[in-house]
Amino acid sequence: MCPFLRALYNLFKNVPARRADYFRLAETTLLPLKFCAVRWLHNGDVAARAEKMIPKVQKYAEGARREKIEPKTVSYQTVVEGVGDPLMSAKLAFMLTLCA
Numbered sequence: 001m002c003p004f005l006r007a008l009y010n011l012f013k014n015v016p017a018r019r020a021d022y023f024r025l026a027e028t029t030l031l032p033l034k035f036c037a038v039r040w041l042h043n044g045d046v047a048a049r050a051e052k053m054i055p056k057v058q059k060y061a062e063g064a065r066r067e068k069i070e071p072k073t074v075s076y077q078t079v080v081e082g083v084g085d086p087l088m089s090a091k092l093a094f095m096l097t098l099c100a
Helices: 002-012 016-026 040-067 074-084 088-099
Strands: none
Touching (some): 002 016
16 A cells, blocks of 8 residues: 555656646546655545545546556556555555554
C-alpha cells in the first residue's frame, strides 16, 4: 500500500499537463496528499483522500487508455495496479482505523 500512496502523489507532482488531463478526464480537482513513510499516524488524511480518489483515478486511467495518452512511468503502472486491486478500499479503510 505504501508504494501505491507514494506513486499516487508522484504521478501528478510537477506535471501540469498530466494534472490537466486528470482534471478533464476524471471531472474532479481532487489531488492526492503527500505520503510520509516514517510518520504513519500522520498519513490518515493521505489514506482518506486516496480512498475518495480511487473511482476518479479509475475514470482517468480508462480515459487515458481510450485517448492513448497513458503516461509511460512506473508511478502510473503502480497506480493502475493499485486501483485495479479489489481490496484497495478495504486496505485504505484499515489504515484509517490504525491512524485514528
